Amino acid sequence: MRASTCRLFSAFLSDLRDRRVGKVLLAGDHCIVQAMDGVESYRVLVPPRTENTYILDVLVRSGVEFGSVAPSTASRLMPVALALMPFLYLGLTYKMMRGMFGTDAGGVGKDGTKKVRKQQQTQRISFDDVAGIDGARKELEEVVDFLRHPARYQAIGAKVPKGVLLCGPSGTGKTLLARAVASEAGVAFLFCSASDFVEMLVGRGAARVRDLFTQASQYPQCIIFIDEIDALAKARGGFNSNDEREQTLNQLLTEMDGFEGNVNGVIVIAATNRPEVLDPALCRPGRFDRHVYVGFPDTKGRREILEVHCRNVRLDSEVNLSVVAEECGQLGQRSGAQLASLVNEAALLAVRHGDTSIKHEHFELAMNRAFESQTRSIAGSSFEFAMEEE
Numbered sequence: 001m002r003a004s005t006c007r008l009f010s011a012f013l014s015d016l017r018d019r020r021v022g023k024v025l026l027a028g029d030h031c032i033v034q035a036m037d038g039v040e041s042y043r044v045l046v047p048p049r050t051e052n053t054y055i056l057d058v059l060v061r062s063g064v065e066f067g068s069v070a071p072s073t074a075s076r077l078m079p080v081a082l083a084l085m086p087f088l089y090l091g092l093t094y095k096m097m098r099g100m101f102g103t104d105a106g107g108v109g110k111d112g113t114k115k116v117r118k119q120q121q122t123q124r125i126s127f128d129d130v131a132g133i134d135g136a137r138k139e140l141e142e143v144v145d146f147l148r149h150p151a152r153y154q155a156i157g158a159k160v161p162k163g164v165l166l167c168g169p170s171g172t173g174k175t176l177l178a179r180a181v182a183s184e185a186g187v188a189f190l191f192c193s194a195s196d197f198v199e200m201l202v203g204r205g206a207a208r209v210r211d212l213f214t215q216a217s218q219y220p221q222c223i224i225f226i227d228e229i230d231a232l233a234k235a236r237g238g239f240n241s242n243d244e245r246e247q248t249l250n251q252l253l254t255e256m257d258g259f260e261g262n263v264n265g266v267i268v269i270a271a272t273n274r275p276e277v278l279d280p281a282l283c284r285p286g287r288f289d290r291h292v293y294v295g296f297p298d299t300k301g302r303r304e305i306l307e308v309h310c311r312n313v314r315l316d317s318e319v320n321l322s323v324v325a326e327e328c329g330q331l332g333q334r335s336g337a338q339l340a341s342l343v344n345e346a347a348l349l350a351v352r353h354g355d356t357s358i359k360h361e362h363f364e365l366a367m368n369r370a371f372e373s374q375t376r377s378i379a380g381s382s383f384e385f386a387m388e389e390e
Contacts (some may be wrong), residue, residue, distance in 0.1 A: 005042045007033075012044040024059055025067040031055075032069070078117040114298045125179045131308045132301030132336060134174055134295045140181050141165065141296075143267065143290075147185035147221055150265075151364060159290035162256055163268040165229075167275040168294035171337030172270035177294065178225040181269065190216055191225040194232035194270075195250050202228050205248030213255040214264070223267040229270040235279045256287045296334040306335050309343040323365050331371045342366050 011068060012033055015021045023034040024265045034041045046055065072295045129136055146160045153160060166174040175191075182189030190212065197205040216222040226232070238244050256268060270288065272278065280390075299306060302325035310321065328334065333342055345366035361362060 007042045007044055007192065009044055009047055013058070016058060018065065019062070021062070021064050024064055026055070026066065026068045026333065031205065056176065100210055101138060102330060112283070124183045125176060126183055128181050129308060130173060130176055130180050133294055133347030134301070136166070136168075136173075136292045139292045140177055141184075144185045146223045147187055147223075147265075147267070161266075161267065161284065163288035164256075164290045165275070165278075165283065165288040166271040166292050166294055168273060169296065169335060170273050171335035172294045172296060174294050175225070175335070178223070178269045178271065182223045183226075185220040185221070185223070187223055187265075188216070188219040189223050189225065191227065193227045194229045198245065205244055206251035206265065208212060209248060209251040216266045219265075222267075224266065224268045226270045228272060230272045230277050231275040233270075233279050233282045234277050249282070253281055253287065269357050297328055297336070302328055302334065302339060305339045306343065309340050313343060313347050314357045316359045319358065319360050319363070324360070327367060328363070331367050332372055333367060338370065342370060342378035356369060 011290065012021075012031070015033070020036050022036040024037060025034075029046055031044045031046065032041060033044055045347060056066075102283040127137060127141065141162050143161065143164060166177060170172060178188065178191070178246070192212070195288055197208045212224065227342075228384075233249050233252070234245070236249065268288075275283075275291070303321050306321045306325055306328075328339065328342065333339060342363065344361040346358050349362045349365050350356075353362070355362070
């Protein structure tokens with residue numbers, strides 16, 4: 001029995017008195033009323049706070065057939081849903097707080113240092129993969145010897161440096177050097193960015209630093225690499241200083257001093273291209289004992305870098321990498337990252353031209369394209385050449 005219309009409760013009582021009601025079905029907060037002729041039916045909403053016994057007494061006195069209908073699925077589930085709403089709210093709030101505090105599932109440490117990554121076996125890099133920066137390489141080869149033969153230095157009373165600060169322009173191979181040190185020494189390598197420790201909530205950055213050194217202390221020997229450390233260790237007291245950053249920096253200084261826990265066998269390597277903004281307390285001896293400058297390579301160094309990146313590509317016999325290295329210096333392609341991109345771009349151009357090997361003309365086209373992209377300035381959505389074409 002379906003009710004297409006809805007009437008007032010007073011009209012329903014009037015129909016009962018006039019004996020125009022044939023059947024009534026009770027369904028919770030409403031009644032479905034069928035007329036005496038059995039054709040017309042309508043729905044009546046029961047007024048709030050109306051006793052069920054009152055309705056039953058009225059129906060019994062009127063002598064009308066009445067019964068009840070099973071509630072719908074939605075009606076049965078609604079009380080359950082309302083009961084679960086507070087728990088759902090609490091669960092979502094708990095998950096949001098876990099995300100804010102960095103304790104979400106899948107992390108490495110209890111304080112949420114899931115952003116700290118350990119170098120995998122498939123990413124091993126040796127000093128043979130580092131070329132063109134011989135001075136910095138020799139400095140770090142000595143660090144490797146510290147880790148391989150610590151007894152040799154301890155016998156004479158020498159102390160292993162606690163930290164090595166790699167300074168230099170972007171793309172010169174600072175991260176590559178740190179990976180090579182860990183691979184050559186055969187020790188664990190934890191690497192992260194300094195921005196991973198910068199948090200909105202005060203105290204979370206310091207907790208991440210503590211947990212990082214706790215993880216490092218679980219290995220007999222370990223190298224911690226912090227990239228772009230200037231994001232964390234800017235000089236205190238400046239206009240951009242804040243309590244969270246200073247507290248995180250203070251915790252890093254404390255951990256490097258070794259006042260909390262055992263940091264023997266843990267060497268911190270940090271990289272920055274802005275050493276002038278670092279806090280002097282971080283750069284002093286006893287924390288970052290060695291400052292290694294990783295600059296742009298000379299022509300010989302560029303040729304060595306090109307040889308490393310050309311190991312897995314097919315070069316034409318006419319290509320002279322010494323000439324390419326000289327031309328790269330003239331066109332501003334000097335860093336290791338730029339040279340790696342140059343080799344890849346030349347390989348793409350060779351495929352685009354349908355050649356089976358990389359020729360010198362492909363290197364020239366790649367250099368010209370890179371030079372043009374460097375001399376452009378972006379203004380809105382348009383590109384303007386900084387130099388006029390001849």
